[in-house]
Amino acid sequence: MSTTIKPVPDICKTSNSCASAGGFCDYNCPPEARMDSSLCEGNCTCCLPPEPEPCNTTTACDGLGGYCSYTCLPGEDWKYGTCDGNCACCVPPKIPKPCNQTDCCSKLNGRCDSYCMIGLETTIPGLCASENCSCCIPGVSCAQSQTCFDRLGYCQSHCSQYFLSLPELCTGSECTCCAPPLPTTQIECQMMGGYCYSEDLGQICSTMPFGMCEDGSGCCLAARKRDIE
Numbered sequence: 001m002s003t004t005i006k007p008v009p010d011i012c013k014t015s016n017s018c019a020s021a022g023g024f025c026d027y028n029c030p031p032e033a034r035m036d037s038s039l040c041e042g043n044c045t046c047c048l049p050p051e052p053e054p055c056n057t058t059t060a061c062d063g064l065g066g067y068c069s070y071t072c073l074p075g076e077d078w079k080y081g082t083c084d085g086n087c088a089c090c091v092p093p094k095i096p097k098p099c100n101q102t103d104c105c106s107k108l109n110g111r112c113d114s115y116c117m118i119g120l121e122t123t124i125p126g127l128c129a130s131e132n133c134s135c136c137i138p139g140v141s142c143a144q145s146q147t148c149f150d151r152l153g154y155c156q157s158h159c160s161q162y163f164l165s166l167p168e169l170c171t172g173s174e175c176t177c178c179a180p181p182l183p184t185t186q187i188e189c190q191m192m193g194g195y196c197y198s199e200d201l202g203q204i205c206s207t208m209p210f211g212m213c214e215d216g217s218g219c220c221l222a223a224r225k226r227d228i229e
Helices: 016-020 059-063 103-107 146-150 186-191
Strands: 024-026 034-036 045-048 067-069 077-079 088-091 111-113 121-124 134-138 154-156 164-166 176-179 195-197 208-212 218-221
Antiparallel strands (some): 067 088, 195 218, 208 218
């Protein structure tokens, strides 16, 4: 009696195309694998990893302005823990809003910008309406002082025609305090956001006395928010 010997099948060699796709060549693939016979030679097939679950954007990631994905684009910020599974929250970089010019900054011969030139401009916060914008005043960079701030002024290298120059209120030989003139009438007081009060009538200014009104009463301004370093 003769015995038939079955030939031993050749070992499947993983091709470069199958390996590049993240798989390996074999005669039989695991049940969970995806198969592509076009990537291997002979009777071998390419066993590929299963398709990953799609990354669904969560409320937490959407609140950050991002989207859930396995990979993020260059320049995007990766935030883990806000998406399900192995997905990351990809947050695109924020495009800064333009700084809109204001009359207050223009009267100081300044410009509203998110960045002032160091050493060439004085940075004054609070005079521009846009977020993260400051008023950049041309000239020598001057440190702000509390005495000038209390006089409703800002320290800079020169003052525009709308302001008084009070150099004794700032430090540095090239710096002066540019402050508005004191009000002398009720209209001027009101234009600065104040009101007239009379101590003779028992009225007091609990915020900030500043100038006078034409009838001899004082001008009282609202408390000024401290916004200097």
